[in-house]
Amino acid sequence: MLRQCLQTFLRLASTRASQAPVNKTHKFYVKLIGGGTVLYQFSLFGLGGSRTYDMDSADSWMAKPITDLEYLKENSQDMKCRVEALIMRIQAEFCHALEKEEQQEGGKKFIVDKWDREQGGGGITCVLQDGTVFEKAGVNVSVVSGFLPPSAMQQMRARGKKLEGDKVKFFAAGVSSVIHPKNPHIPTVHFNYRYFEVESENGEKQWWFGGGTDLTPNFLEEEDVVLFHKALKKACDRHDKQLYPKYKKWCDDYFHVKHRGERRGVGGIFFDDVDEPSADKCFDFVTSCAESVIPSYLPIVQKHKKDTYSYKEREWQLLRRGRYVEFNLIYDRGTKFGLYTPGARFESILMSLPLNARWEYMHKPAPGSREAKLVEVLKNPKDWI
Amino acid sequence: MLRQCLQTFLRLASTRASQAPVNKTHKFYVKLIGGGTVLYQFSLFGLGGSRTYDMDSADSWMAKPITDLEYLKENSQDMKCRVEALIMRIQAEFCHALEKEEQQEGGKKFIVDKWDREQGGGGITCVLQDGTVFEKAGVNVSVVSGFLPPSAMQQMRARGKKLEGDKVKFFAAGVSSVIHPKNPHIPTVHFNYRYFEVESENGEKQWWFGGGTDLTPNFLEEEDVVLFHKALKKACDRHDKQLYPKYKKWCDDYFHVKHRGERRGVGGIFFDDVDEPSADKCFDFVTSCAESVIPSYLPIVQKHKKDTYSYKEREWQLLRRGRYVEFNLIYDRGTKFGLYTPGARFESILMSLPLNARWEYMHKPAPGSREAKLVEVLKNPKDWI
Numbered sequence: 001m002l003r004q005c006l007q008t009f010l011r012l013a014s015t016r017a018s019q020a021p022v023n024k025t026h027k028f029y030v031k032l033i034g035g036g037t038v039l040y041q042f043s044l045f046g047l048g049g050s051r052t053y054d055m056d057s058a059d060s061w062m063a064k065p066i067t068d069l070e071y072l073k074e075n076s077q078d079m080k081c082r083v084e085a086l087i088m089r090i091q092a093e094f095c096h097a098l099e100k101e102e103q104q105e106g107g108k109k110f111i112v113d114k115w116d117r118e119q120g121g122g123g124i125t126c127v128l129q130d131g132t133v134f135e136k137a138g139v140n141v142s143v144v145s146g147f148l149p150p151s152a153m154q155q156m157r158a159r160g161k162k163l164e165g166d167k168v169k170f171f172a173a174g175v176s177s178v179i180h181p182k183n184p185h186i187p188t189v190h191f192n193y194r195y196f197e198v199e200s201e202n203g204e205k206q207w208w209f210g211g212g213t214d215l216t217p218n219f220l221e222e223e224d225v226v227l228f229h230k231a232l233k234k235a236c237d238r239h240d241k242q243l244y245p246k247y248k249k250w251c252d253d254y255f256h257v258k259h260r261g262e263r264r265g266v267g268g269i270f271f272d273d274v275d276e277p278s279a280d281k282c283f284d285f286v287t288s289c290a291e292s293v294i295p296s297y298l299p300i301v302q303k304h305k306k307d308t309y310s311y312k313e314r315e316w317q318l319l320r321r322g323r324y325v326e327f328n329l330i331y332d333r334g335t336k337f338g339l340y341t342p343g344a345r346f347e348s349i350l351m352s353l354p355l356n357a358r359w360e361y362m363h364k365p366a367p368g369s370r371e372a373k374l375v376e377v378l379k380n381p382k383d384w385i
Numbered sequence: 386m387l388r389q390c391l392q393t394f395l396r397l398a399s400t401r402a403s404q405a406p407v408n409k410t411h412k413f414y415v416k417l418i419g420g421g422t423v424l425y426q427f428s429l430f431g432l433g434g435s436r437t438y439d440m441d442s443a444d445s446w447m448a449k450p451i452t453d454l455e456y457l458k459e460n461s462q463d464m465k466c467r468v469e470a471l472i473m474r475i476q477a478e479f480c481h482a483l484e485k486e487e488q489q490e491g492g493k494k495f496i497v498d499k500w501d502r503e504q505g506g507g508g509i510t511c512v513l514q515d516g517t518v519f520e521k522a523g524v525n526v527s528v529v530s531g532f533l534p535p536s537a538m539q540q541m542r543a544r545g546k547k548l549e550g551d552k553v554k555f556f557a558a559g560v561s562s563v564i565h566p567k568n569p570h571i572p573t574v575h576f577n578y579r580y581f582e583v584e585s586e587n588g589e590k591q592w593w594f595g596g597g598t599d600l601t602p603n604f605l606e607e608e609d610v611v612l613f614h615k616a617l618k619k620a621c622d623r624h625d626k627q628l629y630p631k632y633k634k635w636c637d638d639y640f641h642v643k644h645r646g647e648r649r650g651v652g653g654i655f656f657d658d659v660d661e662p663s664a665d666k667c668f669d670f671v672t673s674c675a676e677s678v679i680p681s682y683l684p685i686v687q688k689h690k691k692d693t694y695s696y697k698e699r700e701w702q703l704l705r706r707g708r709y710v711e712f713n714l715i716y717d718r719g720t721k722f723g724l725y726t727p728g729a730r731f732e733s734i735l736m737s738l739p740l741n742a743r744w745e746y747m748h749k750p751a752p753g754s755r756e757a758k759l760v761e762v763l764k765n766p767k768d769w770i
Contacts, residue, residue, distance in 0.1 A: 113747070127746045138746065259724045259731040322738070329714035330724065339644045339715065346644040353707070353744040360740065361512045361523070362498070362732050 052076055054085035061088045062095055063114045063124045066143040079207065079279055080171055083195040084143050086283075087175035088124075090193070090290045091141045094177060095126050097294050098137055101301055107132030110139070118343050119146040125348045130355060132182070133305050138351035139177040145170060148198065151340050155333075156198070159273065165201030172196050174211075175290065176334070178352040179297075184317035185304040187217035187224065187265070188324065189297045190352070192334065193290045209282045210272035213293055214251055216265030216324060218317045220374045222384075224300045225266045229384040231296030232269050235288040239281070247271045252381040257327050262378040264327045316371055318358035325357050437461055439470035446473045447480055448499045448509045451528040464592065464664055465556055468580040469528050471668075472560035473509075475578070475675045476526045479562060480511050482679050483522055486686055492517030495524070503728050504531040510733045515740060517567070518690050523736035524562040530555060533583065536725050540718075541583070544658065550586030557581050559596075560675065561719070563737040564682075569702035570689040572602035572609065572650070573709065574682045575737070577719065578675045594667045595657035598678055599636055601650030601709060603702045605759045607769075609685045610651045614769040616681030617654050620673040624666070632656045637766040642712050647763040649712045701756055703743035710742050 055073055058065075065072060065088050067081065075081045095110050102108060108131040116122040123142035128134050148156070148168045157163055174194030181188070193211035215228050229248070236244035251270035255263050269289065274282055328335050338349040365371030440458055443450070450457060450473050452466065460466045480495050487493060493516040501507040508527035513519050533541070533553045542548055559579030566573070578596035600613050614633070621629035636655035640648050654674065659667055713720050723734040750756030 125746075129746055136744075136746070259729070259734075318741070322742075325710060325742075326714065326735075329711065330721075336715075344644070347747050349644075350711075350744065351746050355743060355745065356703070357707075357710075357742050357744075358740060359521075359735065359738040359742075361510075361514055361521070361736050 054082065054089045057089045057092065058085075060092045060096070062092050062110070062112050062126050062139075062141075066122045066124070066141075079195065079283065080173065080197065082283060083173045086287060086290065087141045087143075087173060087193065090175050090293070091124065091126065091139050091177075094293060095139050097298055098128065098134060098139075098179065098301075101298070101305065102128065102131050102133045105132040105305065107134070110137075115345055115348070117142075117144050117345070119144075121145050123345065123348060125345075125351060127351055133186075133301065134179060135182040136180045136351075136353075136355040137177075138179075138348075139175070140348050140351060141173075141175050142345075142348065143173040145172070149341055152337060155337065161198065161206060162204070163198060163200055164204060167201050169199040170197065176352075177293075180321065180354045181301065181305070183304055183307055184218045184309050184313045185221075185307040186301055187215045188321075188354075189293070190214055190216070191290070191293050193286050195286075206275075207279065208273045208275045209286050210274065211286060211289060212247070212251055212254075212268060212270035213289065213296065214255055214265055214268035214270065215297075216320070217374065218313070218320045219370050220266070220377055224303070226384050227299060228266075228268065228296045231292045232289070233385055235292035236269065236285075238288055239285045243271075243285070244269065248383075255327065256331070257323060258331065260323070260326075262323065262375065263381055264324060264378075266377060266384070267381055315358065316365075318356055319360060319363055321354040321357040322359045325353055328352055439467065439474045442474045442477065443470075445477045445481070447477050447495070447497050447511050447524075447526075451507045451509070451526075464580065464668065465558065465582065467668060468558045471672060471675065472526045472528075472558060472578065475560050475678070476509065476511065476524050476562075479678060480524050482683055483513065483519060483524075483564065483686075486683070486690065487513060487516050487518045490517040490690070492519070495522070500730055500733070502527075502529050502730065504529075506530050508730065508733060510730075510736060512736055518571075518686065519564060520567040521565045521736075521738075521740040522562075523564075523733075524560070525733050525736060526558075526560050527730075527733070528558040530557070534726055537722060540722065546583065546591060547589070548583060548585055549589060552586050554584040555582065561737075562678075565706065565739045566686065566690070568689055568692055569603045569694050569698045570606075570692040571686055572600050573706075573739075574678070575599055575601070576675070576678050578671050580671075591660075592664065593658045593660045594671050595659065596671060596674060597632070597636055597639075597653060597655035598674065598681065599640055599650055599653035599655065600682075601705070602759065603698070603705045604755050605651070605762055609688070611769050612684060613651075613653065613681045616677045617674070618770055620677035621654065621670075623673055624670045628656075628670070629654065633768075640712065641716070642708060643716065645708070645711075647708070647760065648766055649709060649763075651762060651769070652766060700743065701750075703741055704745060704748055706739040706742040707744045710738055713737055 052073070055069070055076060058069055065084055067084055072081045072085055099109055108128055110126040110128045113125040113127070114122065115125065121142070121144035123140060123144070126139045128137040131137070146169070148163070148170045153163050153168060172194060174192060176192035176194075178190045179188060191211070191213035193209070195207070195209050197205065197207045199205045213232060215225065217224065233244040236247065247269035248267060251267045252263055254270045255265065255267065257264060274285070276282070335349055335352070338344045339346060365375055437458070440454070440461060443454055450469055452469055457466045457470055484494055493513050495511040495513045498510045498512070499507065500510065506527070506529035508525060508529070511524045513522040516522070531554070533548070533555045538548050538553060557579060559577060561577035563575045564573060576596070576598035578594075580592070580594050582590065582592045584590045598617060600610065602609065618629040621632065632654035633652060636652045637648055639655045640650065640652065642649060659670070661667070720734055720737070723729045724731060750760055
């Protein structure tokens, strides 16, 4: 136990995670040489934490949860409640971490929009727009339920789910985020972790987890990409050494801008329909992945946020953002599923789009340029570790 | 006959059509009071012109046609050849007309890309990018043939086409264009006119025409919208008074950004599967529509190209361009069909995207503002004539 604590501490210390306000019982104060007091958190209860760990962080959440906090606490054995508390904590930690970077440069704060869904449930959308460090940062939580629309049932059946009858109840809760920084030398990051339950008319239930984190740089900084992938691998390896290679490949396959024969970025991990070996273990795995977002990304933000850049570099960034839009609007399953779902809150779904994007006809980077090197790796994904 | 000529002349004179280089035998020089010499063209042979009218304009085309010119001339009774000559002429006239506006402001010329399609046919893509008047102007011709991919067959069957067997031959030829001007007070225009032939394994043939022209302003200038719709109505009315109302409604229904409950713009005309009363009459109708692009749009460009505009107006234009991207990438049948077709030239398909676009979270125009007035009419399309 002590060894595990120490390892966790060293991992976090080496990646300089954020100063997220968390419950006192889970804080560690660390005096870094040459640095200020940095506050790190980790679970005292091993992988995934105690059953109430996420709920105990409620004071720091961006808003009141969708479900009443008392109800969440009273039903802390129910996976739906556990997931809601987890995603509320992840949202808060990530927003606070980003806000800290932004505030250091005299920038902006997140605006917080809490919204209800007419057909059941709602969400909390946090957006920081046109900041100093972040051009557009969105971190969204949603907890929705009701009956599956026909298009969603069709999509799920195609993926092998057994759904009986026309009236299939569903519950979906997830946290998703896309961060588009201003500086072209800081990559865009995206993550999404979600839990699904469906119940057919005959009472048969199914549940599964899905998610992933992936990085989209404008220029290839191998060191950054390796750091990013290492953090994700560490999160996966703690559960099963076979997960990272499998989900890394899935990520490369999924984020494919087919008409261009390019990947959206340099990958990460991606998975869906995860329901083994048990709900508890799946929850722990997803918790690890979600907790690895800050240590995989924040060090890259800190490293590059004061980099200088040229007009040409900014233009290239805008062109890459255009490709990002292409993937999200043409291929992304989440976006399509969202926009075609009646009563969907399109502003939260489209928050993933950059503030600015550009399309030039037949743009081709000069051979041998840094731009060309990036495109090369997007066309031929490689192993980073 | 004389009356018809005179009417045509008056129509063109009143809308100040472009000075497109056309065959001498079809030119009319007109001295306008207070203006220079303006050159107008119309057919001396009534609606749709003679069987060789389009081909006789070959000297002015932007490039050599996809099919050998001699073959086109020798087969001038074949609808495939007639359509190819028509779209080559329409492309050239429109490019020359836009280039004239651009050159008057010391701007750029179109670049001309001729491309081949591995599976059969090819196209000519003309693009003027980052000009003085036009931020991105694309005018594309394509003439392609081969076997329909399964996805296209599925789409066509869903639309009621009888396609027997797995190997269905197709021929498709069309001209399409999207013009994004720099000045926010000039609307974006889009048009597309196309001809399709399919032949099932059992030898059964079907053909049809499709197309439309529609306008997307950033600010509502009723006078401009009325001028635009009047030109389209005139083109339709010459064939059948019922066409304009029918195709105007179809346009409003088609260019629907469903998740926002907004139309893309202020409409125009849109039609598909047109195969009555005869191939000749359909061709004549499509010719009229395609010829109405210049008189419906150029006067608006000329009127506004020197308008001053504020930073805020430019920003609003960029936001509207974001909506344009949303429609094209999420809903547009042509874009989807194109991008999912193996061997498609995606650069020509995506030429419709603006040079720059912007997305702000929860952007809402101030009540009563000019921006709000536009959105109001996009939410509730109205009759303009």
